[in-house]
Amino acid sequence: MIDKKLQTVKVVLHWAWDPIGVRGIEGALDEYDRYAPAVLALLDRETGDEEVGAYLTYVETERMGLPSHKQKNEDVAALLRKLHALDQ
Secondary structure (H helix, E strand, C coil), X not given: CCXXXXXXXXXXXXXXXXXXXCCCCHHHCCCCHHHHHHXXXXXXXXXXXXXXXXXXXXXXXXXXCCCCCHHHHHHHHHHHHHHHHHCC
């Protein structure tokens, strides 16, 4: 059974973060799954929105070669942190 917290991160990355624009495409539901464990680890360590956002920005710019969306990434980080707190 998949960890509920990890599944929540995967859903948020797909629906809220979505830097390449695949939101809602059934065949792309797992597109960002490889980044979810690292995001969850940051959340488990209770890192701030800036650090989680910085990781998302790193993935966006360095791994995907896309422009940075720093504020959006920090907003997604805040959402993830709030949802993570609910799963405690």
